Amino acid sequence: MLRFLFLILAFSVSAALAGESSFSVGAPQFQTQEAKFQRASTVQEPINLEGAIDSSYVVGPGDFFEILIPKGIDVVQVSPEGSVSVPGCGIVKVDSLPLNQAKAAILGLLLTKYEEKFVQVQIVKMKKVHVSVLGAVNAPGFRAIDPQTRLSTMIGYVNGFKPLADKKNMKLIRNKDTLNIDFTKYEMEGIDSINIQLQNDDVIFVPYAKSNQTITIGTLKVSETVTHVEGRTFGEYLDNLKTFTAGDNRWAKVTTPDGKVETYEISKIRDRVFEPRTKIELWQKEPLVYVGGAVAAVGRALYNPDFHAIDYIGASGVTIITGSWSRVSVIRDGKSFSIDPYHDTIMPGDYIEIPRTVYEAVKDVTLFLASLLSVFSTAIVIYQFGNK
CATH class of the missing domain: 3.10.560.10 (Outer membrane lipoprotein wza domain like)
Known part of the structure; x- marks a missing residue:
């Protein structure tokens, strides 16, 4: 009996050793790559960026890094605590570090176990940026957007400005700083420095224009009051009308701030620049x-x-x-x-x-009186002739 039990025990140990040997042959340490370290499907989505990632990009929770080592590929995400856990190597904190420094920190951790020529680190998906837009926009509120999104793109996300938006005095609140932005310079002159990249927790405020900084354009039935923009032509205002379209209107009645009224053919004043508080009425029929x-x-x-x-x-x-x-x-x-x-x-x-003229008026009166006198004279003669 003891002999039989010994044989069974020996057979079990041999089988276990054989299984371990067959499992380990040719298998990397990260052998469960299909399960444990399989690349996340979200990482394979295209990155919606306007260009190459800026090296000054600040890393934070939600960013994904791809780590290449001799035994496979690992995709890791920055945790809510701002750390990256690299299996087999340890944990490194990367929160609030510029991208190049975060990559260097992860690489430094990898070099404690692997040779530099066999490892690589790159960011493959960036966290969302949370921005609020308030004031004179068509859909104000909170938005989660892609990093490196610029101000002009953000305005598109909130369906654009309202007609009375004061784009000349916009505010960007970032941390404890407030930036003054004249967005009209970007619209009219294309100054890229004004179209800044947004950062997490930015707040954009678009004020409404004051009543003395507007222009009113309309017809007999409907009108639209818009913000006056320095240097903007009448034609540019017409092209941006939202309440109605200029359509077949051919004439414009212009009332200036001092009350002076003038009428023009629209085609002849499209390049004209008007002052604030000007009112313009459009007509289809010829005046x-x-x-x-x-x-x-x-x-x-x-x-x-x-x-x-x-x-x-x-x-x-x-x-x-x-x-x-x-x-x-x-x-x-x-x-x-x-x-x-x-x-x-x-x-x-x-x-x-x-x-x-007075002469003509007197002459008419005289002729009238003469005619009346002639009628009376004739009547008197007839009356006297009839009594004889």
Whole structure:
């Protein structure tokens, strides 16, 4: 019996030794690479970067590093505590280190076990950056974005600026510092230094423009008030309208901050720059001016911003014999007032009236009285003749 038990024990030990020998032949230390050290599927996703990773990139929790050693490939993630655990080598802290220093720290740990020529360290996926955008944007809030994202891209993520956004006085709050940003210089001049890369926990604040720093553009039915941008042309404002489109509008009525009103063809003022508080009304139909009174051709004329009342009157056929130059009046918005026909501004829709001269008026009265006297005289003669 003892002999039988001894044989069974010897057979079991031999089998165990044989199994260990067959397992270890040709197998690397990291033999469970398919299970324990298999490359994560998320790491194989393309990295959404605008270019090469900047060596000054600051490493933190969530970053992935790929480690190449003679016995295989390992992918490790920076832990919430900011450390990287390299199997078989130990743990190294890399949180808040620039990328080149973090790689050097991991490499230093590897060199305690492997030769330098057989190891390699590279970052394969970077952590998300958390940024908040507040103020005059269409979708304010908190966003988790890719590292190395620039300010202009972030504005796209929040669906762009609102019409009254004051892009000239934007703020970027980073740690305890506040950066003032004039984003219009990037939009109009392409200054890349303004389009900065965002960092974790950045807060972007876009203020609303003050009422005295706006321009209003609209039609009879709808209008849009936008932020005034120094140097921006009327055409650029039209191209960026969101509430409505300029469409087939051909004319623009411009009211300047001092109350002066002018009308232009849109095509002729697209390159013009207007002051803050300017109001612009767009029209589709051609503007007209109406002329009546002592003129040969009562009617309407196409508005011309270079014309004064005297030009419309002359085009209607008035003469100094019938019309009075000194008493020309205009009816505008239901109100009548006298004007200087040589210098005062005429607006679309005005009704210009030129009265008859005093001579013509007296002559008409005289003719009327003479006619009336003739009628009375005739009636008297008929009455006396009938009584005889």
